[in-house]
Amino acid sequence: MTADAAHATASSAAPATSGWAATWTTSLQRPGTGFTPNWSERGFTHQTVRQVVRLSVGGDTVRVRLSNVYGTDPLTIAGATIARSTGGAGIRTDSLRHFTVKGARTFTVPAGAEYAGDPVPFTAAGLEPVAITLYLAAPTGPATYHAQAIATSYRSAGDHRADADGAAFTETSQSWYYLSGLDVTGGPAQSPGIVLFGDSLTDGTGSSPDANRRFPDALAERLAAAGRPRAVLNQGIGGNRVTVDSAWLGDSATSRFRRDVLGQPGLGTVVILLGINDIGISEVAEDPPFPVFAPYPEVSADEVIAGYRGMIQQGRAAGLRVIGATVLPAKPSVFSTARSEAKRAALNTWIRTSGEYDAVIDLDRALVSSAAPDRLNPAFDSGDHLHLNDAGYRAMADAIDLADLG
Numbered sequence: 001m002t003a004d005a006a007h008a009t010a011s012s013a014a015p016a017t018s019g020w021a022a023t024w025t026t027s028l029q030r031p032g033t034g035f036t037p038n039w040s041e042r043g044f045t046h047q048t049v050r051q052v053v054r055l056s057v058g059g060d061t062v063r064v065r066l067s068n069v070y071g072t073d074p075l076t077i078a079g080a081t082i083a084r085s086t087g088g089a090g091i092r093t094d095s096l097r098h099f100t101v102k103g104a105r106t107f108t109v110p111a112g113a114e115y116a117g118d119p120v121p122f123t124a125a126g127l128e129p130v131a132i133t134l135y136l137a138a139p140t141g142p143a144t145y146h147a148q149a150i151a152t153s154y155r156s157a158g159d160h161r162a163d164a165d166g167a168a169f170t171e172t173s174q175s176w177y178y179l180s181g182l183d184v185t186g187g188p189a190q191s192p193g194i195v196l197f198g199d200s201l202t203d204g205t206g207s208s209p210d211a212n213r214r215f216p217d218a219l220a221e222r223l224a225a226a227g228r229p230r231a232v233l234n235q236g237i238g239g240n241r242v243t244v245d246s247a248w249l250g251d252s253a254t255s256r257f258r259r260d261v262l263g264q265p266g267l268g269t270v271v272i273l274l275g276i277n278d279i280g281i282s283e284v285a286e287d288p289p290f291p292v293f294a295p296y297p298e299v300s301a302d303e304v305i306a307g308y309r310g311m312i313q314q315g316r317a318a319g320l321r322v323i324g325a326t327v328l329p330a331k332p333s334v335f336s337t338a339r340s341e342a343k344r345a346a347l348n349t350w351i352r353t354s355g356e357y358d359a360v361i362d363l364d365r366a367l368v369s370s371a372a373p374d375r376l377n378p379a380f381d382s383g384d385h386l387h388l389n390d391a392g393y394r395a396m397a398d399a400i401d402l403a404d405l406g
Contacts, residue, residue: 020063021193021266023055023126025181025233026149027240027256030070031142032248035238035292038147038175039155043140048161050133050154050169051176052085054212056220056232057193058125059184064099064132067114067180069259070144075109075178077101078137081161082122085129089154089166096162097122114180124184126229127220132179135161146176147248148238150204150214153177174209183265192268193231194219194405195261197253197311199277201328201396202236206382206389213390218397226402233267235260239292241278242307243299248292249277254307261311262318269406270315271361273325276386278304279343280335301346312356321406324357326364331374333385341374359404366399367392 031040064082068075080099083091099117101107109115124130137159153176154169163169196202196216204214220232239249250256253274261270278299308324315322326348330336348364351357367388369375376385380392388396 019185020183021057021059021185021187021231022181022233022264023057023059023184023231024053025195025235025260025264026146026176026179027235027237027250027260028067028069028144028180029147029237029250030247031145032147033292034147034175034248036148036174038145038173039177040143040145040175043143044136044155045139046137046158048133048135048156048159048169049177050089050131050166051179052129052131052151052153053179053182054129054217055124055126055182055184056216057184057190057229058123058128058187060121060123060186061119061184062122062124063116063119063183064179065114065116065181065183066109066178067144068109068111068178069114071111071141073111073141075111075140076136076138077107077109077134079105079135079159079161080117081133082120083131083133084124085131089131089169091131091164091166093162093164095122116183119185126224130182133161134178135159143177145178146237148200148203148205149174149176150207150209151176152210181264188229191228191230191406193233193264193266194269194271195233195235195264195267196271196273197257197261198236198273199240200236200238200387202234202273203238204234204236204393205238206384206387207393208390211390213393215393215396218394219400222397223402228402230405231266233264239277240274241281241299242274242304243278244295244297246293246295252307254310257311257314261320262314267320269321269323271323271325272308272311273363275304275327275347276330276335276344279340279347280330280333283337283340284334301343301350304347305350308351309356321358323359323361323404324351325361326351328364329368329374329376330386335386336374358406361400361404363396363399367395
């Protein structure tokens with residue numbers, strides 16, 4: 001390794017450095033086929049990947065967190081930059097900054113590790129899009145990624161980390177790769193951040209791609225419009241379950257809670273919206289429409305509630321305010337049967353009445369059809385009776401009493 005290279009002596013979670021606050025995050029997954037084509041299984045060789053994300057709050061210094069947590073080999077980053085996005089794969093060159101690890105532009109993240117890079121002077125506002133560009137010269141092997149970004153990532157052959165117009169980035173994907181978070185410091189004083197922890201309804205399935213119309217985006221916009229800007233972090237994975245690990249749908253919520261929630265700096269509140277996949281995927285076990293759902297164990301309402309309790313205990317022990325959200329209906333999708341509806345009713349009764357959460361967001365009552373309380377309001381249904389459209393995700397954010405967020 002040259003003098004311009006360094007090994008990242010990393011841990012599996014971001015260091016809780018004083019003063020840093022997470023402004024954007026995503027939950028990471030094992031390489032896999034997923035619901036849509038992606039580049040995770042093959043990885044990258046002599047290619048540049050540009051990924052555009054939107055900060056929820058701003059600052060004057062940023063650090064980028066990269067993850068090789070599901071990699072089997074060390075990941076060498078031959079060079080990386082951050083810049084303001086101009087749309088698509090374009091960037092503003094006057095904002096371009098190289099980021100480093102221990103002062104080196106070339107660095108290696110060990111297999112199984114995540115690393116936070118060096119602080120980069122970079123003034124950015126809340127709700128501003130930025131582009132992170134990684135040049136991957138050596139073969140990476142399968143890539144740690146987030147399957148359903150609801151945003152376009154761009155790839156080119158060769159080293160184009162500093163290109164402004166994006167013309168070289170001729171390949172696209174709807175996933176994020178290696179990127180786990182951005183942290184800021186030096187911004188205006190504000191309340192501690194909020195992480196929305198969930199499945200595809202948090203991830204944003206059904207919302208408009210490249211439009212930032214997910215539930216967390218809508219909540220960040222609502223807080224900013226109310227003059228109360230706060231970091232809002234999206235830690236949702238499509239298909240994720242409270243109780244079941246899946247190669248394609250992510251580690252179970254209970255097992256990833258420590259990394260995806262407790263590992264985020266500057267956090268004060270977590271909102272848990274999970275459970276529909278535990279009880280719904282149980283109903284498709286005999287005739288699975290998607291191999292991606294495997295495995296298919298029968299999951300009871302009591303098992304899901306035990307998972308809720310474990311996350312509540314972990315969150316409280318870390319000093320977080322823990323909020324529960326009721327489970328939305330799924331009729332007439334394949335997830336909805338008399339058995340799964342009975343389980344959903346049991347989960348929602350417990351969420352509403354147990355008193356174990358610090359507050360409850362009753363999304364079920366806010367988004368159901370007035371004519372059929374076991375179905376989504378048609379105005380909010382993306383069309384598959386499980387996921388929401390842009391208006392539905394906005395309605396989710398609007399259903400929150402901002403005072404409940406702490």
